[in-house]
Amino acid sequence: MVYKWLNNIQNWLLPNVCTLCGQAGQEHLALCVDCHKDLKFIGNSCLQCSLPIEDTDTSIVCGQCLQQSPAYDRALCLFTYEAPTKQLIQALKFHKKLGHARLLGTLLGTAIKQQSDKLPDCILPVPLSRKRLRERGFNQSLELARPVSRALNIPIQHRLLERVRDTPPQSQLKLKERHKNIRLAFQAGQHTIPDHVAIIDDVMTSGSTCHEVAQTLKQAGAKRVDVWCVARAVK
Numbered sequence: 001m002v003y004k005w006l007n008n009i010q011n012w013l014l015p016n017v018c019t020l021c022g023q024a025g026q027e028h029l030a031l032c033v034d035c036h037k038d039l040k041f042i043g044n045s046c047l048q049c050s051l052p053i054e055d056t057d058t059s060i061v062c063g064q065c066l067q068q069s070p071a072y073d074r075a076l077c078l079f080t081y082e083a084p085t086k087q088l089i090q091a092l093k094f095h096k097k098l099g100h101a102r103l104l105g106t107l108l109g110t111a112i113k114q115q116s117d118k119l120p121d122c123i124l125p126v127p128l129s130r131k132r133l134r135e136r137g138f139n140q141s142l143e144l145a146r147p148v149s150r151a152l153n154i155p156i157q158h159r160l161l162e163r164v165r166d167t168p169p170q171s172q173l174k175l176k177e178r179h180k181n182i183r184l185a186f187q188a189g190q191h192t193i194p195d196h197v198a199i200i201d202d203v204m205t206s207g208s209t210c211h212e213v214a215q216t217l218k219q220a221g222a223k224r225v226d227v228w229c230v231a232r233a234v235k
Contacts, residue, residue: 019103020084030103039107040080042232049207050075050232070207071214072199072225077232078111081203085231089202093140101143104202104230108144109151112228120226121194122157123149126201126213127186129166144230145200160193161186161216178208186213188220198226205233 016025018032025031045052046062049070053062079085088104091097112119125141133139142158149156165185199213204227214225 019088019100029106030099031107035084039085040082042077042080045077045232046075048073048075050077050204050227050229052080052232052234070211071218072207072210072227073214074117074224075204075207075210075227075229076112076115077204077227077229078108079231081205081231081233089140089231092143093136093202096137098138098143101140102147105144105147106151108200108228108230109148112148112152116226118196119152119154120196120198120224122155122160123198123200123228124160124213124217125156125158126199126209127158127161127163129163131166141201144202148200148228154198157191157194157197159189160191160197161188161213178206179211182208182212184212186216188216193217193221195222196224196226197222198228201227201229203231203233204229 016028016030017023018025018035019030020035020038021032023032026033026036029036042050042052044055046065047059048061048065051062051064053060081089085104088097088100092100092104123145125139125145128136128139128141139158142156145156145158148154163185164187167181167185197217199210201210204210210227210229214222214227217225
């Protein structure tokens with residue numbers, strides 16, 4: 001209630017301006033109607049990995065997941081990783097545009113409300129290594145998780161896992177190298193692992209990071225792991 005009250009005052013004193021074009025934004029959203037339409041939403045997709053598929057059946061799992069199922073059970077990715085979403089994410093990560101996290105997290109939270117069959121016990125932002133956290137000054141996944149947590153009334157538990165290996169960025173590696181790069185990079189902490197956990201990250205590319213996080217969670221006692229990402233690389 002307090003957050004909603006403060007948010008209403010902020011919107012009254014400082015009306016939302018579209019992050020992309022500078023025109024008046026929508027209520028409670030720093031995005032105008034036209035720019036909202038320009039975002040490349042993922043339509044029908046694989047229930048498990050969220051890659052777009054042509055089938056209109058929303059319960060379909062793609063052939064790749066049927067052959068080699070990832071450790072996570074469900075994935076919901078909101079946009080394809082291309083302009084303008086790509087620019088918003090890169091500005092967040094590399095230029096500290098934290099306002100983009102509020103915008104993207106709000107959009108993600110709205111989609112989860114509409115599409116998720118069952119909400120988890122908690123949200124886990126994908127952990128950064130201590131070195132990367134010092135360099136960047138913040139964890140973009142945690143910043144994205146905050147508005148999602150508020151929208152769904154689900155707690156964030158960012159200490160369930162820690163990153164115990166500082167690995168090269170996945171984006172710098174070929175697809176075949178990514179799984180090996182991230183292997184054994186995470187470790188469960190001292191906290192009890194809830195039965196149902198949702199991982200939040202900014203972009204899913206190969207799915208290797210989310211697979212490794214989910215596998216670590218399940219080895220520590222989780223029974224179901226979902227993945228929620230702002231964007232999905234599809235090329």
